[in-house]
């Protein structure tokens with residue numbers, strides 16, 4: 001990786017959007033299509049985004065980042081998606097370092113953050129989900145057992161995205177057995193140096209998925225992690241991870257808005273130019289209305305993303321808004337994706353139009369990083385006060 005200093009993108013979100021759009025113009029549909037076909041990692045794109053400082057946008061200036069807020073980060077990711085690209089290759093770096101920033105010691109922050117901000121180290125991997133636990137994070141079985149000045153980690157993670165392209169991983173493991181009365185206690189967060197651990201207690205196996213996502217499963221077999229790499233207090237890890245959830249939801253929602261805007265622009269252009277029965281298909285209300293409906297849904301979702309980001313940046317509670325933003329935006333992007341295929345007829349299925357690729361990519365956000373049902377359960381039970389279902 002190169003180590004050129006991040007060029008702080010500045011405070012003005014419109015200028016940030018322009019700069020990201022200009023960068024993305026160097027990575028057209030053909031670039032993403034080729035990678036998709038080969039299920040290859042967009043290394044050049046991630047390098048360009050890193051060198052421009054965008055992946056360090058939330059890192060405070062004192063550690064070499066741009067010290068921007070979540071609204072700016074959301075604008076960056078939305079622009080990538082709106083250009084036809086896919087920031088899933090690197091988006092986690094923007095928000096998972098928040099755990100280190102908020103809960104790491106001064107020594108840990110000084111040791112890691114400047115190198116992450118410079119692009120010398122990638123912190124792209126986030127190991128939470130496990131095959132037998134699923135959405136119930138308190139049921140994870142990966143353990144970290146203290147032995148003197150280090151921990152010994154055993155277990156397995158699944159869907160750990162970008163692990164093969166990351167130097168570091170934020171890992172959630174059990175440091176105490178699950179207690180039924182306090183299920184979310186007894187888990188801890190560690191910073192794992194993945195590169196050094198490969199073949200020495202860590203094995204990574206890629207999972208081929210319906211879209212190009214560089215996701216993996218990871219096996220831990222007596223991996224040694226220095227006790228100095230424990231983030232915050234032992235046993236409080238779940239709380240630290242939860243702290244970062246609102247940021248993650250707002251940023252993924254912004255990506256969905258970007259996707260929706262890409263689909264709507266693509267469909268509108270096509271509906272104006274494709275002539276069937278002697279007139280543009282977009283002259284038929286049967287073609288116009290789904291585009292208009294998708295547009296209304298995406299603009300409403302964008303407002304909720306803006307609202308959630310403003311609350312987050314003001315340090316106000318935003319759980320309700322961040323969850324609604326993610327729900328509405330993921331629904332809007334999926335609605336727009338389906339509409340775009342329909343507007344294009346047969347050509348919606350042709351690889352060279354990029355629609356089928358973006359369709360596959362945006363489908364993910366109904367499931368990950370949090371599934372629609374779990375957001376609905378949060379709204380029903382934590383916001384509206386309905387009885388708990390789990």
Ligand SMILES: Cc1cc2nc3c(=O)[nH]c(=O)nc-3n(C[C@H](O)[C@H](O)[C@H](O)COP(=O)(O)OP(=O)(O)OC[C@H]3O[C@@H](n4cnc5c(N)ncnc54)[C@H](O)[C@@H]3O)c2cc1C
Nearest residue numbers: 126127128129134135159160161213367368369371373390
């Ligand atoms: C491509 C991809 C990348 C990912 N990247 C990462 C990553 O980098 N790091 C990481 O830690 N994880 C990652 N994940 C995991 C992702 O967060 C989980 O897949 C997601 O949270 C759902 O968990 P699950 O797949 O175990 O589904 P399950 O928990 O098995 O749930 C299956 C279905 O049942 C529903 N369901 C479960 N319980 C309830 C309930 N009580 N009420 C209503 N519905 C319920 C869910 O909504 C879901 O639709 C990734 C997943 C994918 C597919």
